[in-house]
Amino acid sequence: MDMKVAKKKLGLKEKYRALTRDLGWDTTYQTKDAVFPYVGYEGIKIHDWDKWEDPFRLTMDAYWKYQAEKERKFYAIIDAHAQNNGHLNLTDARYLSALKIFLQAISPGEYAAHKGFARAGREFPGVGTQVACQMQAIDEIRHAQTQIHAMSNYNRYYNGFHAFADTRDRIWYTSVARSFFDDAMSAGPFEFMIAIGFSFEYVLTNLLFVPFMSGAAYNGDMATVTFGFSAQSDEARHMTLGLECIKFMLEQDPDNLPIVQNWIDKWFWRGFRVLGLVSTMMDYMLPKRVMSWREAWDIYGVENGGALFKDLARYGIKPPKGWDDAEKAIDHMSHQFMLGLYQWSFGTAFHSWIPSEDDMNWLSAKYPDTFDKYYRPRWKHIKKLADAGTPFKNYGLAKLCQCCQLPTVFTEPDDPTLTCHRETVYKGQKYHFCSDGCQHVFENEPEKYVQAWLPMPQLFQEPINGDLGAWMEWVSLRDGKDNGDYAGSEDQQNFEAWRGLATTNQ
Amino acid sequence: MSTVFIALQANEETRPIIEAIEIDNPQAVVNRQPAMVKIDAQGQLVIRKSTIEEQLGRDFDLQELHINLISLTGNVVEDDETLTLSWNS
Numbered sequence: 001m002d003m004k005v006a007k008k009k010l011g012l013k014e015k016y017r018a019l020t021r022d023l024g025w026d027t028t029y030q031t032k033d034a035v036f037p038y039v040g041y042e043g044i045k046i047h048d049w050d051k052w053e054d055p056f057r058l059t060m061d062a063y064w065k066y067q068a069e070k071e072r073k074f075y076a077i078i079d080a081h082a083q084n085n086g087h088l089n090l091t092d093a094r095y096l097s098a099l100k101i102f103l104q105a106i107s108p109g110e111y112a113a114h115k116g117f118a119r120a121g122r123e124f125p126g127v128g129t130q131v132a133c134q135m136q137a138i139d140e141i142r143h144a145q146t147q148i149h150a151m152s153n154y155n156r157y158y159n160g161f162h163a164f165a166d167t168r169d170r171i172w173y174t175s176v177a178r179s180f181f182d183d184a185m186s187a188g189p190f191e192f193m194i195a196i197g198f199s200f201e202y203v204l205t206n207l208l209f210v211p212f213m214s215g216a217a218y219n220g221d222m223a224t225v226t227f228g229f230s231a232q233s234d235e236a237r238h239m240t241l242g243l244e245c246i247k248f249m250l251e252q253d254p255d256n257l258p259i260v261q262n263w264i265d266k267w268f269w270r271g272f273r274v275l276g277l278v279s280t281m282m283d284y285m286l287p288k289r290v291m292s293w294r295e296a297w298d299i300y301g302v303e304n305g306g307a308l309f310k311d312l313a314r315y316g317i318k319p320p321k322g323w324d325d326a327e328k329a330i331d332h333m334s335h336q337f338m339l340g341l342y343q344w345s346f347g348t349a350f351h352s353w354i355p356s357e358d359d360m361n362w363l364s365a366k367y368p369d370t371f372d373k374y375y376r377p378r379w380k381h382i383k384k385l386a387d388a389g390t391p392f393k394n395y396g397l398a399k400l401c402q403c404c405q406l407p408t409v410f411t412e413p414d415d416p417t418l419t420c421h422r423e424t425v426y427k428g429q430k431y432h433f434c435s436d437g438c439q440h441v442f443e444n445e446p447e448k449y450v451q452a453w454l455p456m457p458q459l460f461q462e463p464i465n466g467d468l469g470a471w472m473e474w475v476s477l478r479d480g481k482d483n484g485d486y487a488g489s490e491d492q493q494n495f496e497a498w499r500g501l502a503t504t505n506q
Numbered sequence: 507m508s509t510v511f512i513a514l515q516a517n518e519e520t521r522p523i524i525e526a527i528e529i530d531n532p533q534a535v536v537n538r539q540p541a542m543v544k545i546d547a548q549g550q551l552v553i554r555k556s557t558i559e560e561q562l563g564r565d566f567d568l569q570e571l572h573i574n575l576i577s578l579t580g581n582v583v584e585d586d587e588t589l590t591l592s593w594n595s
Contacts, residue, residue, distance in 0.1 A: 011585075011586050012569075055582035055583060057584060058569065062569050066569065070573055209577070210513060229541070232576045232577055233572060235577065236572075237572070290540055304509075306508070307579065307593050311580075314594060314595075
């Protein structure tokens, strides 16, 4: 009788080798250069692709198994959320503004990252790298899909969720995130990895996914916590890939250092500007707050980012050029953004509002050096105008930064009473910037950024020709429903009425 | 020395994993936050398969960590038995 002998399972390292390296092949009827034409032009020198190692050694078979498990967990909660009127468990419908921004600006960014990694996986010659990029490409499309799916439950009841694809392409503030991802996708494969894998994922996404999602939990939004943590479980792998990629480049050739440093400088600042809006989501838009943007920055920016750059110092890497300016902006940016959103709220597909007295007391406790001095007086003035029936609205068009595409609402790093504004003349045209960081990025690659699509000039072109109503129609913004002050909005009225119905027998 | 961390979802699956991490890393600080647990440690954090299996009472593949992982930092070194996070500074 045959004895059943258990087959010896491959160890993690052997399995990784078998399912990555051993799947690769050398080209025969085409040269390697012809098959991978984009890998050289950025100037990065790689001598041995086999030195690339995924520290998690995740292989495709294990990847499918664990991703399937994540999806099952995700859909169990999404179903429960929909079946149990989960939307009425929110602390307050003001919270939904943060979700609307997420859906309009960030979820499309996930989709863009999917396309970028699919391309990077094709363009890198190393097999380990190809497999890691393939997994990340699938992760990113999963994120876009699960986010859209989770938030579609809110679309059944609330305004501002219905036209995220139009909003993504056409409304003014989403071009901030779109230009970031378009910039990364139109760069070479190595720069793309630094842009998304390193600067965005490693240095910055913790700020978005960790404290904000934890905040969603405190605000009764199980749907978002679930997609957030489910996405972030992939980010841990992405961050590790980003860090591995940067170490790989720096170890392969000393000539790579200045190129990599330049990308870190550029993409840290680009990422800091894109994720800046998260500061407002955390400080203003969560009715129940878990930590301030400043506290989150101290943990994930200063402590964690600081440790990272100390570690990379052995290769000669320095902290990004804009690091000090970022630190100086932390205590100001959420307030400056919210003031901007409030004054232009006629043109946003989400609501903003004047913070209550309680909210302002919280803000002054969290920002003792800045809030009472610079921002409370402005909110008080705005409140006075609103109470008098003459709310403060700015129907002028925002001046946008040619690089990050945000309105130039920020102040000088060393003078919070003075708006920061920079300009560069290039080929006879004047371009505007919100900061030194954005001006430097432009001046390094002016031919790229002069081509940027900016939403404000679009207003005066076909099919809008300067007409605000035509613009609203073009961006699928329903005036009086999707935009304006939260106070008195349909979202507020419906949430209160439905919650009343849910807790009484009327 | 810099701090490394690992953050896991707060649920039934991670409870024994977190206990195992506490056993193997007496210097670690466990922060319980809404829906998540963040474990900080100076310089290095080691996660051991054998300790998790003892706490869990079943076999455990270290890659199962991915399911409930929220975030981590530091250089990652993983083999069949351990996952180590560390900074070289």
